[in-house]
Amino acid sequence: MRYIYLSPHLDDASLSAGGWIYEQTQKGIPVEIWTILCGFPPDKQLSPFAQYMHNAWGMETAEQVVHGRRLEDLNSAKILGATAQHFDFLDCIYRRDIAGNWLYDSIFIDPLPQEEYLPKQIADEISKRLKPDDKLVAQFGIGKHVDHVIVRQAVELLNQPVLYVADIPYLFNTPEHLNPHTVGMKENVEMVSETGIHVWVEAVAAYESQILALFESHEAMRNQIREYCLEHKGLRFWSK
Numbered sequence: 001m002r003y004i005y006l007s008p009h010l011d012d013a014s015l016s017a018g019g020w021i022y023e024q025t026q027k028g029i030p031v032e033i034w035t036i037l038c039g040f041p042p043d044k045q046l047s048p049f050a051q052y053m054h055n056a057w058g059m060e061t062a063e064q065v066v067h068g069r070r071l072e073d074l075n076s077a078k079i080l081g082a083t084a085q086h087f088d089f090l091d092c093i094y095r096r097d098i099a100g101n102w103l104y105d106s107i108f109i110d111p112l113p114q115e116e117y118l119p120k121q122i123a124d125e126i127s128k129r130l131k132p133d134d135k136l137v138a139q140f141g142i143g144k145h146v147d148h149v150i151v152r153q154a155v156e157l158l159n160q161p162v163l164y165v166a167d168i169p170y171l172f173n174t175p176e177h178l179n180p181h182t183v184g185m186k187e188n189v190e191m192v193s194e195t196g197i198h199v200w201v202e203a204v205a206a207y208e209s210q211i212l213a214l215f216e217s218h219e220a221m222r223n224q225i226r227e228y229c230l231e232h233k234g235l236r237f238w239s240k
Contacts, residue, residue, distance in 0.1 A: 001133040002030045005082075006126065008139065008151040009091065010038050010073040011207040015168045015214075016139055018080055018200035019192035019225075020235040025081030032083050034129070035073060036122055036154075037147050039088035040066050047102035050093040057209040062094060068209060076206035079199060087125060089118075092147050109146050111153070122154035130160075137163045137237075140181040143170025164238045169214050172224050185238040192234045201225050 003024055007013035013021070013033045024031050041062045046054065050062070059065045070086055077084040092104045097114045104112075111118075130136075141152040148167055155162055164185070166178055192200070201222045205211065215221040229235065 002032055003135045005033045006138045007033055007035045008037050008147045010035050010069040011210050014076045014203045016165045018203045019196040019229055020190045021080045021082050022196045022199045023192055033077050034085045036087045036151050037089045037091045038086050039090050041090060041094040049105040053093050056213050072207045076203045079203040079206060107145050111146055111150050118150055119153035119157055123157040136160055139167040140164050142167040142177045143174050182238050185240055188237050189232055189234040192229050197226050197229050
């Protein structure tokens with residue numbers, strides 16, 4: 001039996017559930033992190049928004065970004081004792097419509113009608129790789145990041161039992177978004193040890209290009225994750 005963590009981007013699973021991933025792997029449970037939106041764009045052109053994001057990450061080309069972030073992801077997964085798989089769907093900052101126009105100039109936006117086909121495509125690719133006994137873990141889409149919302153839509157199309165976790169750091173920024181997602185769901189808390197918290201923040205720190213885009217500082221990242229885990233005596237999961 002594998003636990004499959006479905007991650008929109010190359011950091012979301014470690015951010016949102018790294019402590020429990022570590023605890024699982026220490027018990028000999030096979031854990032895989034499947035990152036959905038981390039493909040290489042087919043050309044070298046960038047939208048102004050993508051250029052802005054690249055500057056924030058300290059990288060220039062899309063190839064550098066995707067390659068560099070995939071390496072960060074492999075390192076983070078290794079710290080947690082998990083394995084990583086990378087899908088070829090594009091991050092929203094690289095996506096175009098059929099006419100070649102850039103689709104997104106913001107990440108906190110509802111999915112556009114031009115992409116109504118995308119959740120089904122993602123669900124089909126996930127289904128091809130699943131085994132009958134796999135257990136799925138996914139994020140709610142807290143914060144309304146368009147890619148998180150699209151992956152959540154894809155997960156819902158699978159028609160399989162799913163454990164949900166809150167999207168970190170978006171939970172810290174918009175805590176009011178959590179409750180609407182959990183209506184009618186059962187909450188459980190999985191224990192994360194002191195060692196698990198330490199490994200969790202080290203796994204997040206492996207995403208060096210992303211920390212200052214997501215948190216005020218490295219110290220803030222460590223403190224917020226630790227405080228969240230201690231406040232709830234572990235990591236919170238929800239199921240239908």
